[in-house]
Amino acid sequence: MEYLVGLEPHPVDDDLFKEPMKKRRRSDRDQRLRAFPSVEQCALKEYEKLESRTRRVLSNTYQKLIQSVFLDDSIPNGVKYLVNRLLTLIEKPPLDPIYIGLFGSTGAGKSSLINAIIQQAMFLPVSGESICTSCVVQVSSGCCEQYEAKIHLLSDQAGELSVKLDPYIRTKRRDWDGESAETHIWPLIKHVEVTLSKSELIPEGVVLVDIPGTGDFNSKRDEMWKKTIDKCSVIWVISDIERVSGGRAHEDLLSESIKACQRGFCRDVALVVTKADKLHLPEYLRERKVGKQAIQSQREAVLERNEMIKLQRNRILKEKLKRKLPADSKALGASDLVYTVSAQEYWQQALLTEEETEIPKLREYIRKRLLDKKRRTVTKYVTEAFGLLLLTDSFNCPENLPNEHLHMSGLRRFVEEQVQLLEKAIDQCFAHMAQPLHEGVRNARTSYRRILRACLVRSRGNQGFHQTLKAVCLKNGIYASRTLPRIDLNEAITQPIYDQIDPVFGGIFRAGTPTGSALMPHIDAFKHSLQEKMMEIGIRNGWKYDNCKKRFLIQEISAILGGLEGHILRKKRRIYESLTTSVQSDLKPCYEEAAQITGKKACEKMKDVIRRGVDQQVAEGMFERAQERMQHQLRQLKNGITEKVKGSIATMLTLASPQGDGLYKELADVRSEYKEMEKLHRSLREVAENAVLRRGMQDFLLRVSPSKVGPPKACI
Numbered sequence: 001m002e003y004l005v006g007l008e009p010h011p012v013d014d015d016l017f018k019e020p021m022k023k024r025r026r027s028d029r030d031q032r033l034r035a036f037p038s039v040e041q042c043a044l045k046e047y048e049k050l051e052s053r054t055r056r057v058l059s060n061t062y063q064k065l066i067q068s069v070f071l072d073d074s075i076p077n078g079v080k081y082l083v084n085r086l087l088t089l090i091e092k093p094p095l096d097p098i099y100i101g102l103f104g105s106t107g108a109g110k111s112s113l114i115n116a117i118i119q120q121a122m123f124l125p126v127s128g129e130s131i132c133t134s135c136v137v138q139v140s141s142g143c144c145e146q147y148e149a150k151i152h153l154l155s156d157q158a159g160e161l162s163v164k165l166d167p168y169i170r171t172k173r174r175d176w177d178g179e180s181a182e183t184h185i186w187p188l189i190k191h192v193e194v195t196l197s198k199s200e201l202i203p204e205g206v207v208l209v210d211i212p213g214t215g216d217f218n219s220k221r222d223e224m225w226k227k228t229i230d231k232c233s234v235i236w237v238i239s240d241i242e243r244v245s246g247g248r249a250h251e252d253l254l255s256e257s258i259k260a261c262q263r264g265f266c267r268d269v270a271l272v273v274t275k276a277d278k279l280h281l282p283e284y285l286r287e288r289k290v291g292k293q294a295i296q297s298q299r300e301a302v303l304e305r306n307e308m309i310k311l312q313r314n315r316i317l318k319e320k321l322k323r324k325l326p327a328d329s330k331a332l333g334a335s336d337l338v339y340t341v342s343a344q345e346y347w348q349q350a351l352l353t354e355e356e357t358e359i360p361k362l363r364e365y366i367r368k369r370l371l372d373k374k375r376r377t378v379t380k381y382v383t384e385a386f387g388l389l390l391l392t393d394s395f396n397c398p399e400n401l402p403n404e405h406l407h408m409s410g411l412r413r414f415v416e417e418q419v420q421l422l423e424k425a426i427d428q429c430f431a432h433m434a435q436p437l438h439e440g441v442r443n444a445r446t447s448y449r450r451i452l453r454a455c456l457v458r459s460r461g462n463q464g465f466h467q468t469l470k471a472v473c474l475k476n477g478i479y480a481s482r483t484l485p486r487i488d489l490n491e492a493i494t495q496p497i498y499d500q501i502d503p504v505f506g507g508i509f510r511a512g513t514p515t516g517s518a519l520m521p522h523i524d525a526f527k528h529s530l531q532e533k534m535m536e537i538g539i540r541n542g543w544k545y546d547n548c549k550k551r552f553l554i555q556e557i558s559a560i561l562g563g564l565e566g567h568i569l570r571k572k573r574r575i576y577e578s579l580t581t582s583v584q585s586d587l588k589p590c591y592e593e594a595a596q597i598t599g600k601k602a603c604e605k606m607k608d609v610i611r612r613g614v615d616q617q618v619a620e621g622m623f624e625r626a627q628e629r630m631q632h633q634l635r636q637l638k639n640g641i642t643e644k645v646k647g648s649i650a651t652m653l654t655l656a657s658p659q660g661d662g663l664y665k666e667l668a669d670v671r672s673e674y675k676e677m678e679k680l681h682r683s684l685r686e687v688a689e690n691a692v693l694r695r696g697m698q699d700f701l702l703r704v705s706p707s708k709v710g711p712p713k714a715c716i
Helices: 026-033 038-069 077-091 112-120 158-169 219-231 249-265 283-288 297-323 343-348 359-394 404-431 433-456 466-476 489-508 518-539 545-560 564-595 603-621 622-656 671-704
Strands: 002-005 099-104 136-142 148-153 189-197 206-211 234-240 268-274 339-340
Touching: 026 359, 038 077, 038 136, 038 359, 038 671, 077 359, 099 112, 099 219, 099 359, 112 136, 112 206, 112 268, 112 343, 112 359, 136 219, 158 404, 189 219, 189 433, 206 359, 206 603, 219 249, 234 249, 234 518, 249 268, 249 297, 249 489, 249 564, 268 297, 283 297, 297 339, 297 489, 359 545, 359 671, 404 518, 404 622, 433 489, 433 622, 466 564, 466 603, 489 564, 518 564, 518 622, 545 564, 564 603, 564 622, 603 622
Parallel strands: 099 206, 099 234, 136 189, 234 268, 268 339
Antiparallel strands: 002 148, 136 206, 148 189
């Protein structure tokens, strides 16, 4: 259930031949560009022009096709394929959002940091005395004239929700002193999406996500909390300067962020140390090591302390990442892993300059990240569109080589052989998991009692722990609170397995340097083998009369296999979590039994039930079952990849095969669209080269004469 503020719902039309969405106004696009420095504006403008012109070519082609096929009662399958693909590309959003998660404990300063980044001092409520953010809040920039909000509620179930709503939405009676009692609504909210009005600092396409604490006691909000972390491509772990060194909460947040790199879409993790202007000068000078240059002011001490924290925490964070991630992981190669920021000084600048607060540095990171993604997205979009225009134009070519049936037959056999080789390569890739899984299971069997004891025994006795443990059992081994550390018994006792498999698992799903254990390089090798074979057939057999078809095959293979990466990333989370899911399923009966215990010494009795239940399940092969379930998930992924490849390429080859005389004789002439698309495809490299040249010139001028540097005049 959700409420929309300032938004109107749009009906969904599932018809095949519907009108594509209208283009955005030029003023909207120009407004978005104001978030970028001049050099970056030029590059983004060029990419957006490429995308806009490509979308226009696709729309013209689409209109011509539907007008021509409506003249005939029967629509060939090839034309249906083209129309659906064209419409999908036309309707495709210009850019999938980049989610940047701000992940931190209560009072760490996440909301204050977001306010500083978007330059809205009190946009998100902040307080130094109490918890302000009680649910996940997403903040992004748009083209609207006013702020817009979408509020997602927890549930719309029957009378239960109605009863729970009453105390939160009805105005309560006045207190004895005449003051109205406080009305609460936050427990009903799952998450909130807020859109800014034409931000000049955060470009459209970036979503800043305020992720509170380490979960929530409400199961739906806790599920939303986990999903939000996993969809973030960047995670900033937020910790204030006074709590960054040590502390269980801080370590838990770092561990959860590193897990997101394993199971989700996250590629970058950084530590953002807030309130970096805070420093007690006499205490700092007393503890400061001798032999350094004398400190003359509070400002010098703050800058020195911040630099030391950066060096120290950068080393510690890199060591943590190395233990869990592959050596060539993007997160490890980042130039900045630690930022020291001050939202308060950003506004006041009594102690630090704006640059020294490092708020502009975070904005620069966001802009560069968006520009890089825009470049990759537009390149893929234009390339895929070019492939479709190649096929569309080839349908109107009357000439077919006499022996083309033979060529296609040989190509199909070659594809079948390569798919078999791909299956073997994926098997070998996943085989690297066998030994770490086996060792992890062995370690888990020998250490689970010690781990369970650490989770269940409290140094100060059971006082106050009874209700917490009951909540753990009611939620099948998991308890999340906005103020207390997260408890997950299933994850705790499977941690020895994860300790063994994490580097290997990360290596399989990496996007870095190709190795024998990495999955995507095998798919890339498969793609290149098919493309090379098509080039070979074309050269050997003289496809000069059907060059468009050959080029379509080469382009379409990239489009088909490029879509596999998203499919793999979506399956990755289920595979990674299969260990804890399996253990949780096996232990569910003992959790349910423990949750029913009441009365005297109930806490100890619950602990005994949990211990006996875990002992029994371990003896019956609980960890071995978890191992098998993860391996089963990997086999399912392999089968899914090969089935998708077989089906998509079979369809593609059928479309590219001779279709018989006159089958597409009524198809519209799209030669002009094809020629324009060919020019756009060629211009991709020119746009990239221009961006590099402008950036180099700007950097050179800044070094030579910073005061004379203005915006580049060659911005198209």
